[in-house]
Amino acid sequence: MSPTQLQILFVQIGLMLSVAWGMGYLARRLGQPAVLGELLGGILLGPTLLGAFAPQAHALLFPLDKAVATSLDALLKVGMLFFMFAAGLEVNLVHVRRHPRVIALTSLGGGAVPLVLGYAMVALFPGLWGQQSRPDLLALFIGAALSISALPVIARMLMDTRLIDTQIGATVMASAMANDVIGWSLFALILHDLSPGQADSNLAVALALVLGFAALVLGVGRWLLQPLLHQARYFKDWPGGLLTFLAALVVLAAVGAEHAGIHGIFGAFLVGVAFGQDREPDQDQRIHDMIQPFALNFFAPLYFVSVGLKADFSGQFDGPLVLWVFLVACLGKILGGSLGARLGGLSGREALAVGVGLNARGAVEIVLASVALEQRLIDQRIFVALVAMAFATTLISGPLLQRLVAPLRRTNP
Template identity: 35%
Template sequence: MVSKLSSAEIVHFLLILLMILVPARLLGELCRRYKLPAIIGEIFAGIIVGPTLLGLFFPDLFKGIFLSAPHAFEAFDGIANIGIILLMFIAGFEVDLKQIRQNGKQAISISLTGILFPFAIGFASVWFLYQSHFANGFNNQLVTSLFFGTALSITALSVITKILLDLDILNTRIGNIVLTAAMVDDFLGWILFSVIIQLMNAGKQEVSFWKVSTVIVYAIFMLTAGRWLMHKLLAFAGKKNRPGRVLTVAVCLCLVSACITEGLGVRGVFGAFLVGVGINDSEYFTEKHKHVLHQFTINVLAPLFFASVGLRLNFIANFNLEVVVIIMIIACLAKLIGAGIGSALSGMTKNESIAVAFGMNARGSQEIVLGLLALQAKIINEPVFEGLVVMTVVTMIISGPIMKYYFLKEQSLKAPIGANIPDYLPSR
């Protein structure tokens, strides 16, 4: 018989939602007011109402709300997981395959060096420091090293997009190249992570290259024939000009793909991401549909997930400053060197290369998602996950101002004395 929540458990479930959503939205809006990503405030909201602060100073209150009704918290956890699946679905909207094809040659040096350097440095650093700092319950040095190489390679596409918008250079030549490079980083990073999940599932047994190949084949299918099939389904749903039907079909496609990738041994967020990429340019899935889904996910569901990150861990009891510093140094140096070299090779000036490198160094929601999935799979331990969270927050804060400084510095060198600084890099 299917069990259901009792009346008291429903009250607890609603109370948990309120206790998390209200401070997450308030702190998220406060961060936006000061031109910081809302995810920072949402994570801190979880830290405040979680075991770190509320559990420390008011342990009885914390236990009464979050621990006294396990089924209620499980229901909340389910909502939070739906939130992250939809968040990665809309993250796929930002990957424009047409733009990647158009700017691919120009962005290739930035994207490749921006991936290869962090991957190689992250892998090597964790490999040599594994026993002293990164050993965990999973006890697989190779998988842990591969995970870090992948996690450090990904650029936060949403963060870099916001930075480019704030600088008013999104539609310039450099803006397009940087955005394309970030798209490639984002997409390849998820492909790599899907392979790592397969290696993790293999454990100490022989790696199933058949399963790894199946995941890659599925990704290729979703970006080719799968795109055509999804387009036809959306066209059928939109025949009578009913936006609700198109939105329903799109979300169902997202959930079906998430189920498929879970069945293939990869997390559902990867399948959701692929559907977002695949239907992004469909004429039947319009900007209006994207806007409706984006607003609900970003303002309601995603805050629940990111606040739950702070809710799951005690950031004081598990905090390890040495691990945080090591992760910060590895992550920033690897990405700055890789993206900086790639920018220089693509013909950018010194100031432009530095600006682009700091922009590509911005991390965001993807790193948090990857880190939490790795924590749940026991690829990493809690202090290491907290180090990834700190690194993500710091790079989100510093990337925009530094990128702006070096772009303005370059503009001042090119503009005549006393002249207004123009948009000096037109996209056409």
């Protein structure tokens, strides 16, 4: 890269971080997750607003330069790996053992109902989605996308409502974890089928490969690497060495996932899940404290601003498609999660609160949509609809949950 291209790249990174900080701060002041502000910051800088009202300024700040775009894309891909590792750390399977029946039924309802409704929406209304070369894969992807929740957003929402340590909070978190693992596994299977030379591969073989890779990463991380970290004294005396070691694992897992025909972010997510089950709370907390601040405050803001930069809401906004995706997403999660929780023994209001809590999509959904767009599984119209759905469900879930739990607090102070 030339000095001029480097300057453009650095200006873009600085501008994106500045806008992400300002809009994220504003979102938090309004009681919303910072990711919504970061996404709005990208929309502000992107073709939707700056590109439409000040095209010369947009062209000056974000010129069509292949070298600059490639360098920024590489940085964002690395950032995506560490964000997904941080998301995987939120998966704590201990919650499943506390209330197994209600969590099993809630996970089943909160995952299966939106999956079936999403698949049916594509299969029954093909004209809504435009011409598709692989309608079967698109239907499975939409179902998987609607079944996934956003663990980081849900965790923050439950903390804000002081529900994180209650049965409602444990049910929501554990069910969202199960839905996310299954949803990402389905997505990994779809990506494997999209890989060059894999289009005609046997479904059972592809499923076995995805499950085998997941079992390998989880097993090695849980039973080999965690004991190694506990016994290695120099990791305790040298925190930077632990950070370097974890970063190497994340990258190597991503390489393995790519080699298996699965997207690298699935490997990074699995490493996070493996290290999120540490039996030693101090070690688990050290990993959180090292990885999460940088992943969530440097890489994540850059990534979500870039999503806004990609999405052209003015030119690619399809009102009927956005409305359908939003309504089916809400119906599937709230209905399925609430029904499962009710069958599991929770009261009607508690079960509805669980369904509403599961309905928040947010950051993880946007990552999923971005990868699908990159793999050309979806077009810009569908991408915009999924981003809008993630934005809207995150926006409404917090206030609705507050209203639902208020009477419960008065009854059980």
